[in-house]
Amino acid sequence: MNMENNIENNEQTGTEEKAESFGKKFWLPVIIALVAVVAYLAYAGTNQLWPFGSSQRVENQVQSFEECAAAGNPVMESYPRQCRSADGQLFVEKIDETENWKIYRNEEFGFEFQYPSDRTPYREVHETEEILIPATSTSSKVIIAENEPHVFCCEPLLFAIEVLDNQIEDLKNWVEDNYVDLDTEYRVKSRGFEIFKGADAYRMYSEFGIDSPGNIIAFNHRNRGIIIRYSDDINLFTQILSTFKFLN
Numbered sequence: 001m002n003m004e005n006n007i008e009n010n011e012q013t014g015t016e017e018k019a020e021s022f023g024k025k026f027w028l029p030v031i032i033a034l035v036a037v038v039a040y041l042a043y044a045g046t047n048q049l050w051p052f053g054s055s056q057r058v059e060n061q062v063q064s065f066e067e068c069a070a071a072g073n074p075v076m077e078s079y080p081r082q083c084r085s086a087d088g089q090l091f092v093e094k095i096d097e098t099e100n101w102k103i104y105r106n107e108e109f110g111f112e113f114q115y116p117s118d119r120t121p122y123r124e125v126h127e128t129e130e131i132l133i134p135a136t137s138t139s140s141k142v143i144i145a146e147n148e149p150h151v152f153c154c155e156p157l158l159f160a161i162e163v164l165d166n167q168i169e170d171l172k173n174w175v176e177d178n179y180v181d182l183d184t185e186y187r188v189k190s191r192g193f194e195i196f197k198g199a200d201a202y203r204m205y206s207e208f209g210i211d212s213p214g215n216i217i218a219f220n221h222r223n224r225g226i227i228i229r230y231s232d233d234i235n236l237f238t239q240i241l242s243t244f245k246f247l248n
Helices: 002-047 054-060 065-070 148-152 171-179 235-243
Strands: 082-084 090-092 102-106 111-115 122-125 132-134 141-145 158-163 188-196 199-206 215-221 224-230
Touching: 065 082, 065 090, 111 235, 141 148, 141 235, 158 235, 171 188, 171 199, 171 215, 224 235
Parallel strands: none
Antiparallel strands: 082 090, 102 111, 122 132, 122 141, 141 158, 158 224, 188 199, 199 215, 215 224
16 A cells, blocks of 8 residues: 555655756746847837838838938038938939930931030031031931031941931841941940830940941831931930830
């Protein structure tokens, strides 16, 4: 009888020890997690992190030069101007250099583009005098020179738009036949079809050089072929090209 009681007491003691051990294993991680949460909340409250201040910080975060300047941050009077925000980000003012440009509009063939006020869209050069004859609203050829004095003495860099008498049936073959041969093939860097201002076009980029065919975009509009050709990817020509659009 005593032996049975001892066995029963030992089993009860073992069960209590197991329960106590399980309780320690269960509550210890919980207590550690609670301490970590309390510590983070204290840190987040001090530094305005989630959940206390993150949404406000995102709303107030500077995203542009204009917002940076409006917030009273220092603005450097460079060109273009620059502004450094309180968190150290640098924002550069975006300048639209074409904002005050003039507009050339060709009503006859349905297109327009912008150009600097100190340039002349011309259709040809006077035969005997150093005069650029301005293009009209019906000209089939319009040219902008990168440096106008060079037109009369040197090899000028030109941006030209030429309207053909007829539509181009095969854009690729037309460009290849008219601008590329064995002597200029090595200058061509890339070519292929693309959509230009909503029109199907064939475009060819060429390495700059005296014997280079230039950069060419060929497309059809109002049942006529139109060729845009420019000497090199200088900033002036790429800006003019970006302003080109068709008239309704």
